[in-house]
Amino acid sequence: MLGPDTTWYVAVAAVLFGIGTTGVILRRSPLIVLLSLEIMLNASNLALVGFSRHFATVDGQVFAISVMAVAAAEVCVGLGLIVAFTRRKMELDVDTLTELRG
Amino acid sequence: MIAGAWLCLLAPLAGALLITLAGTHISRSAAAWISTGSVFVGFAGAAVAFLQVAGENVDDREHLSTAYTWLGVPGFKVAMQILVDPVSLTMMLIITGVGGLIVWYSMGYMKGEDEERRYFAYMAFFVFAMLMLVMGGNLLLLLVGWGLVGLASYLLIGFYHDRPEAVAAAKKAFIMNAIGDATMALGFFLLIAKTGSLDFSTVFAAASDGSLSSSTANLVALGLLGGAIAKSAQLPLHTWLPDAMEGPTPVSALIHAATMVTAGVYLIVRTHAIFEAAPNVQHLSAIIGGVTIIVAGVIALVQWDIKRVIAYSTMSQIGYMFLAAGIGAYGYAMFHLMTHAFFKALLFLSAGIIIHHLAGEQDIRRMGGLRKVMPFTHAAFLVGALALAGIPPLSGFWSKDGIISSALAEGGALGYTLVVIGLVGALLTGAYTFRLYYLVFHGEPSELVLEHSGGHGSGHSYGQEDAQSHDGHGHAEGPLSMLIPVGVLTVLAAIGGLVVIPGVWEPFLTWIDGVAEPLVTPTVAQEYATSAVAVALAAAGIWLARRAFAAGRELVADGAVRTTLEHKLYFDELYDTVFSRPAQVIANRLRTDIEEPIVQGSLGEIGAGVSDAAVGTARLQTGLLRSYALVIAASVAVLVVVFLAAR
Numbered sequence: 001m002l003g004p005d006t007t008w009y010v011a012v013a014a015v016l017f018g019i020g021t022t023g024v025i026l027r028r029s030p031l032i033v034l035l036s037l038e039i040m041l042n043a044s045n046l047a048l049v050g051f052s053r054h055f056a057t058v059d060g061q062v063f064a065i066s067v068m069a070v071a072a073a074e075v076c077v078g079l080g081l082i083v084a085f086t087r088r089k090m091e092l093d094v095d096t097l098t099e100l101r102g
Numbered sequence: 103m104i105a106g107a108w109l110c111l112l113a114p115l116a117g118a119l120l121i122t123l124a125g126t127h128i129s130r131s132a133a134a135w136i137s138t139g140s141v142f143v144g145f146a147g148a149a150v151a152f153l154q155v156a157g158e159n160v161d162d163r164e165h166l167s168t169a170y171t172w173l174g175v176p177g178f179k180v181a182m183q184i185l186v187d188p189v190s191l192t193m194m195l196i197i198t199g200v201g202g203l204i205v206w207y208s209m210g211y212m213k214g215e216d217e218e219r220r221y222f223a224y225m226a227f228f229v230f231a232m233l234m235l236v237m238g239g240n241l242l243l244l245l246v247g248w249g250l251v252g253l254a255s256y257l258l259i260g261f262y263h264d265r266p267e268a269v270a271a272a273k274k275a276f277i278m279n280a281i282g283d284a285t286m287a288l289g290f291f292l293l294i295a296k297t298g299s300l301d302f303s304t305v306f307a308a309a310s311d312g313s314l315s316s317s318t319a320n321l322v323a324l325g326l327l328g329g330a331i332a333k334s335a336q337l338p339l340h341t342w343l344p345d346a347m348e349g350p351t352p353v354s355a356l357i358h359a360a361t362m363v364t365a366g367v368y369l370i371v372r373t374h375a376i377f378e379a380a381p382n383v384q385h386l387s388a389i390i391g392g393v394t395i396i397v398a399g400v401i402a403l404v405q406w407d408i409k410r411v412i413a414y415s416t417m418s419q420i421g422y423m424f425l426a427a428g429i430g431a432y433g434y435a436m437f438h439l440m441t442h443a444f445f446k447a448l449l450f451l452s453a454g455i456i457i458h459h460l461a462g463e464q465d466i467r468r469m470g471g472l473r474k475v476m477p478f479t480h481a482a483f484l485v486g487a488l489a490l491a492g493i494p495p496l497s498g499f500w501s502k503d504g505i506i507s508s509a510l511a512e513g514g515a516l517g518y519t520l521v522v523i524g525l526v527g528a529l530l531t532g533a534y535t536f537r538l539y540y541l542v543f544h545g546e547p548s549e550l551v552l553e554h555s556g557g558h559g560s561g562h563s564y565g566q567e568d569a570q571s572h573d574g575h576g577h578a579e580g581p582l583s584m585l586i587p588v589g590v591l592t593v594l595a596a597i598g599g600l601v602v603i604p605g606v607w608e609p610f611l612t613w614i615d616g617v618a619e620p621l622v623t624p625t626v627a628q629e630y631a632t633s634a635v636a637v638a639l640a641a642a643g644i645w646l647a648r649r650a651f652a653a654g655r656e657l658v659a660d661g662a663v664r665t666t667l668e669h670k671l672y673f674d675e676l677y678d679t680v681f682s683r684p685a686q687v688i689a690n691r692l693r694t695d696i697e698e699p700i701v702q703g704s705l706g707e708i709g710a711g712v713s714d715a716a717v718g719t720a721r722l723q724t725g726l727l728r729s730y731a732l733v734i735a736a737s738v739a740v741l742v743v744v745f746l747a748a749r
Contacts, residue, residue, distance in 0.1 A: 024731045033727070098725030 009050030016043035028093050030085070034078045041071045104167045106154070107186045110147035110194055111233045113140045118226035121219055130218040134209040137222035141205050141229050145198035152191050160616045163187055166239050180300060183239030189617045192436055193236035193368055196443045200360045201229045203587035207451055208352040210581035211458055221261060221350070228254035232361050236368060241290055241300040244372070248286065248329065251362045252279045258357060259349040271345035278342040282332025289325020292318060306375035314379060323380035326373055327387050334366030334420045336394045341673050343417055347409040351457055354409055355450030359416045360443040367420065367439050370427040374618045378430070385516060388428025392523040394421035397671065399530030403537065403657050404667045407464050408453050411538045415490065416446055418527060422505050425520055430621025431508035433611035437602055438505055440610075441497035445489035445595035451588050452483040455580050456542065460554050466538065471547030476579045480543050482592045487539045489595045491532040491640045497599030499637070502528065504602065507624035507632040521632070528636040532643025533657055540651035604629035 016039055023036025045064040052060025085092060117140025121133045128136070155163050168183040184190075205225050212218050231254050235247025252275075260272030290300060296318050297308045308314050314322070330336075335343035346358050357363070370377060370387060377384040395418050402414035419442050426435035456472060456479060457464055473480045489496035492503065506524035509517050579585065601610040605626035624632075650657045658664045669675065 021731075021735050025728055025735060028728075030727075094727040097727070 006050055006054040009053075010047055013043045013047035013050065016040075016046065028095055030078075030082055030092055030094055030097075033094060034075065034082075037078075038071060038075070041067060104151075104165060104184075104186065106147040106150035107165075107167070107184055107194070107237065108147075110144040110151065110198060111184060111230070111237055113143040113147065114198075114226045114229040114233065116140060118223050118230060121223040121226065125219070128219075131209070133219040133222045134205075134212075137226045138202060138205045138209065140226050141198055141202040144229065144233065145195070145202050148191065148194040148198050151186055152195060155186065155188070155191055156613075160612075163616055168239070172243075178294065178298060180240060180242045183243070184237040185239040185302065186237070187617050188613045189368070189371055189436065190236050192440065192614070194233060196440055197229060197232050197236065197361050200443050200447050200591070201225075201232075201356055203590055204352050204356040204360070204447060204451065205229075207355075207454070207584050207587040208350070210584035211352055211454055212350065213581070215350075217261075221258075224254060224257050224261070225353075225356070228258065228357060228362075232365070235365055240302060241293070241305065241373075244369070245283075245286060245290065248333070248365065249283060251357075251365065252276060252283065252333075255279070255346070255357050255362055258353040259346045261349055261353065265348065267345075268348040271342070271348040275342040275346050278339050279332050281339060282329040285325045285328030285332075287325075289322040289329075292322050292325070302372075306373075309375040309379040312379075316380070319376060319379035320383055323373075323377050323383035326369060326376065327383055327390075330366030330369045330387070330424075331390060332366075333369075334363050334424070335417050336366070336390050336421065336424060337397060338673070340394065340398070340417055341670070341677065344405075344410050344413045344670070347407065347413050351409065351450060351454035354413070355447045355454070358413065359446040359450050363416060363420060364423065364439045364443070367423040367427055367435050370424070371432045371435055371614075371618050374427075374430070374432060377427075378621070384428050384430070386428070388425050388516070388520060391421040391424025391426075391428055392520050394418065395425065395523055395527040396530070399527055399534060400658075401667055401670050402534040403530070404664055406467055408456070408466050408469070408538065408542065409450070409464055411466075411534060412446070412449050412453060415449075415531070415534065416442075418531065419446065419490070422502060422524065422527065425524065426505040426508060429509060429512045429517065429520065431505060432618035432620055433602075433614040434501065434504040434508055434620075436614050437599075437610055438501035441489070441501040441595075441599050444591060444598045445486045445496075445498055448482060448486040448588065448591040448595045449490065451584070451591065452479050452486060455479045455584055455588065458580055458584070460550055463550055466541045468548055468550045469542045470545040471543070471551055473543040475547065475551060478579050478585065479588075482588050483539065483543070485592050486595050487535045489599075491535050491644060492528055492636060493640060494633075494637060495600070497595050497597070499633070500599035500602050503629065503633040503636050504604070504624070506636055507604075507628045508620075508622050510628050510632055511622045511624040525632075525636055525639055529639040529643045532640035533647050534643075536644045536647035537651070537657055540647060544651065 020036045020038075020040030020043060023039065024033050027033055027036065045067050048060040048064045048067070050060075052058060052064075082092070085097075090097070117136050120140075121128070121136055124133075155165070164185070164187040166183055166185050168181045170182050171179060172182040173180050205222070208221070208225065212221055215221065228251065231247055231250030233247075235244060235251055238244040238247050256272050256276040259275055260269050262268045293300060293305055296314060297305055299305060309319060328339075332339040343358060343363065347354055349358070370384075377387070398414045398417035398421065402411050402418065405411045405414060419438070423435045423438050423442070426432070426438060456469070456476065459476065459479075460469070463469070485496065489498040492498045494500075502524075506521055506528070509520035509524055511517070512520070600607075602608050604624075611620075647657060656664075658667060666672065
């Protein structure tokens with residue numbers, strides 16, 4: 001098998017996933033939270049493709065493509081929400097958007 | 103040849119789809135022409151296939167054409183395939199030929215009706231479904247066609263969906279038929295379990311080489327017989343057919359006389375190998391047919407609705423076909439199926455012209471004296487009635503007498519009983535047919551008739567004038583699209599029986615025998631002996647009807663017998679008491695005693711409990727996105743640690 005060992009792919013994926021998680025938890029702007037979510041999804045895609053290569057099957061790659069499709073759909077909804085917030089002149093801060101409190 | 107057969111199957115489907123998809127983009131008459139045209143294209147395909155198959159050797163006349171594997175699991179495979187052989191070709195020609203004429207006739211009959219397009223789409227769909235039934239190359243496809251014709255029948259009986267009786271009749275037909283479908287499906291499950299296949303060749307080989315145990319063969323044959331009697335309206339699953347007359351008259355002619363109701367006969371002939379492996383069940387079908395001949399015949403004597411009389415007559419005639427199939431006279435069963443399609447379609451379509459002319463009136467007490475007003479219809483109806491009564495040389499004579507003489511050739515207690523039943527049936531047929539004929543066409547024109555014919559009905563009764571001489575005036579009786587099909591069917595009903603003349607010329611029997619070898623073959627002497635007796639009895643029946651009419655009384659005098667017959671032997675009331683009412687009582691008790699206190703009560707309690715729990719849980723919802731994310735991340739971290747530790 002050419003290229004780096006599978007371990008490297010998984011390690012990079014883990015680092016990306018960590019960065020993404022940190023972003024989601026620490027940042028307050030919903031836009032950045034969405035960006036960080038995308039990073040997490042791509043981290044998992046990378047892991048999927050890496051394992052797909054490791055086991056020499058295409059299952060992981062197929063799954064990665066469906067993850068991309070889901071991510072695209074999710075971004076549409078997320079960005080739509082953010083545009084709606086802006087239109088209503090709401091503050092773009094996830095800590096103040098707490099209307100769904102039980 | 104195979105291309106012709108596929109064309110025959112698919113043309114009506116294409117017609118139905120085209121009308122459905124085009125919707126209101128095409129005119130009503132365009133829909134009618136598409137429907138008629140597609141069925142006649144099917145007829146052309148069938149005719150091409152017929153001519154080619156007829157030119158082949160008797161042993162090479164079976165053709166199985168497979169389009170693709172429809173469903174396949176390891177060890178069991180069903181293909182989308184059609185079977186073209188003499189039996190299916192005969193059915194194809196009848197379905198598309200008679201069907202095409204009837205759809206054409208509908209053009210005039212349904213003109214101005216709301217939703218004509220829906221009607222014509224249904225008609226083409228029915229023809230496709232019926233072809234699927236007879237051409238299906240294995241038992242599963244046969245069952246598919248069987249179900250589809252049931253659906254088409256349901257849709258067309260309930261065509262006038264704003265009439266509650268029509269909707270009720272449609273539901274009744276569907277439910278009665280569902281019983282038969284279920285028994286058939288059970289029989290097929292058993293076949294799959296025992297032979298692992300639903301292919302005709304595999305199943306029939308297993309049935310005839312004795313590898314099916316006799317109990318299996320009996321059960322499978324019973325299942326098939328259940329389907330056959332439900333579809334063909336034989337006792338005791340017959341009550342739907344008279345009610346089905348709520349549909350438009352061409353529908354009664356096509357589905358409930360000429361084609362669909364004879365599917366049970368086709369089924370027995372097609373699966374004769376299974377029935378021969380279960381001789382008791384085969385004899386049972388002959389007995390059911392015999393009982394139906396008599397029961398339907400006597401009920402027909404007292405009915406007042408022109409279409410119901412003909413409907414009971416249909417049941418009775420299909421009884422003859424079951425009788426023939428039950429003693430193994432397959433050629434005669436198919437022969438009577440064909441001639442019956444001709445003369446019964448003719449009778450229904452003539453009745454349709456009358457109903458159309460009298461603005462929807464179906465009660466024969468309000469008719470009378472139509473002979474002078476509608477000479478063409480009178481001639482056509484008379485030919486149909488004589489053919490039905492079995493008067494030589496019209497078609498019904500050759501086929502019905504062949505069945506009775508086959509019963510004579512069968513012999514034994516069963517055979518002789520069936521001969522007597524067949525002969526009594528001939529007497530009844532003559533009597534009820536001509537009771538109808540005299541009441542509708544002879545006597546003084548009734549008020550209703552005068553009102554609808556401009557008052558030129560003459561007062562003469564019982565003129566012996568030759569009705570054929572009036573053909574030239576036919577145009578006034580209805581549009582040409584109605585009269586031409588009736589004319590063609592009149593010719594067919596008159597000469598359609600000449601393909602079997604015992605001892606002289608029997609091409610039809612030879613044609614069918616190649617597929618279903620008969621178990622009994624009457625000698626020529628037996629043929630002519632039974633014919634003489636049957637014709638004499640039919641003539642006696644006609645004479646009785648004429649005498650009763652001349653004396654102005656009914657064939658069955660008022661009294662307990664008549665009341666029983668008018669209630670159709672109380673079959674509907676019996677089913678109502680035994681099945682329908684107990685089911686309603688049980689359902690009501692279940693609602694008041696179980697549903698309301700237990701099910702609904704407990705649901706209320708569960709709801710209240712959940713609501714209380716939810717108030718507590720809702721406090722956990724802070725609305726803070728970042729705290730959710732943290733909880734998720736922390737949970738995942740814990741899970742990862744747990745998995746790693748557990749490894």
